[in-house]
Amino acid sequence: MKFKEIKEKSSEFLFQNYGRIDLAFTHGKGCMLYDTEGKEYLDLVSGIAVNSLGYAHPDVTAAIQEQASRMCHVSNLYYVEEQAELAERIASITPGNLDRTLFCNSGAEANEGAFKTAVRYTGRGKILSALNGFHGRTSASLGATGQEKYRKTFEPLISGAFGYFEFGNCEQIKGMVDSDTAAVIVEPVQGEGGVRTVPRDFFKTVRDICDEKGALMICDEVQTGIGRTGEWYGIENFGVVPDIITMAKALGGGLPIGAVTTTEEISSVVTPGTHGTTFGGNPMVCAAGCAVIDVMKRDGIVAHAKDLGARWREDIRAVGSPRAKEVRGYGLIIGIEMDSNESASHVQKYCRDNGVLVNVCHGNTVRLIPPLILSDGEKDRFTALFKECAF
Numbered sequence: 001m002k003f004k005e006i007k008e009k010s011s012e013f014l015f016q017n018y019g020r021i022d023l024a025f026t027h028g029k030g031c032m033l034y035d036t037e038g039k040e041y042l043d044l045v046s047g048i049a050v051n052s053l054g055y056a057h058p059d060v061t062a063a064i065q066e067q068a069s070r071m072c073h074v075s076n077l078y079y080v081e082e083q084a085e086l087a088e089r090i091a092s093i094t095p096g097n098l099d100r101t102l103f104c105n106s107g108a109e110a111n112e113g114a115f116k117t118a119v120r121y122t123g124r125g126k127i128l129s130a131l132n133g134f135h136g137r138t139s140a141s142l143g144a145t146g147q148e149k150y151r152k153t154f155e156p157l158i159s160g161a162f163g164y165f166e167f168g169n170c171e172q173i174k175g176m177v178d179s180d181t182a183a184v185i186v187e188p189v190q191g192e193g194g195v196r197t198v199p200r201d202f203f204k205t206v207r208d209i210c211d212e213k214g215a216l217m218i219c220d221e222v223q224t225g226i227g228r229t230g231e232w233y234g235i236e237n238f239g240v241v242p243d244i245i246t247m248a249k250a251l252g253g254g255l256p257i258g259a260v261t262t263t264e265e266i267s268s269v270v271t272p273g274t275h276g277t278t279f280g281g282n283p284m285v286c287a288a289g290c291a292v293i294d295v296m297k298r299d300g301i302v303a304h305a306k307d308l309g310a311r312w313r314e315d316i317r318a319v320g321s322p323r324a325k326e327v328r329g330y331g332l333i334i335g336i337e338m339d340s341n342e343s344a345s346h347v348q349k350y351c352r353d354n355g356v357l358v359n360v361c362h363g364n365t366v367r368l369i370p371p372l373i374l375s376d377g378e379k380d381r382f383t384a385l386f387k388e389c390a391f
């Protein structure tokens, strides 16, 4: 189908809830995407931090094909081999004794599962989260999202269970956690909030105050998890082990999956009948997830993300753009905060016109969240374009 026809049909039959860019793709290979007109793009967005192994990775493709040829779905009424296999692999990459996993279908759903677990475990009803954070679009994950623009008009669906603190403010969080607090949820790096980072001691403070007051620390690793930051989980950059990790995005190699991982003790409160989902952890997505983790381990992808990301941030800083206020991030989640929304959009458009896709988040921040298999040559392509358009 030609692009014009796809756009017309989309305008006629879909909810118009996305501000879409005028592009549609037919396929990808590695870090490259191909549009309906046959034009090739270097993709530094990877489906918003999903396609960490790029497009059509041979091992992931083979795992999906093999699984599809036998069985895509079977109910959680029965034992599911692929689910057990993936949970074991997740236990092998999570810090501490976080080795029990509950599967679901998205990041928002993983956070909902974490909140329900925390409320049941503590017998308390309050969830605290950071201003400028993002935790998803379902009722409770929206409630935990400390940005009013997302919650506005949906308040009737959101309970009074949520409170917000300034991301990085140690004194404030110390004063807010009390005997009503079930959990504090944090992103190690605020992704949608503009690739925001905070000093190391903040996460240690959250850990300590949660321990002191008997609340759980939930780490939302939906965007930062599975190697993105140069560690398997973003929180490992700060030497802190949370009580619960939520993940999604990159785990399924492009198939929709979410997961909540915690300790055996905490998981034990989620008894039969208290939580569940039809599709959660079905054989198809779990087979893909197993292949993703196996390939990442085999090919040293996490260490590669750390090394390439650190050098890339230096390259971008060395460009010396007067319009770039700050270059932030860990591993291959990089934010270039520009001096205005217009500057960020200009970089995005210039790159797109020259065959490179980047994302803008929080209005003024160019976000680079490429496949983790990105090469040096591919990273340099963006840096060269940035040099041409950021002055």
Ligand SMILES: Cc1ncc(COP(=O)(O)O)c(C=O)c1O
Pocket (backbone or CB within 6 Å): 048, 106, 107, 108, 109, 111, 134, 135, 136, 137, 187, 191, 192, 220, 221, 222, 223, 224, 248, 249
């Ligand atoms: C940190 C974080 N949490 C939760 C979500 C929601 O995930 P999903 O869109 O899969 O529901 C996102 C999505 O961008 C995210 O970045």
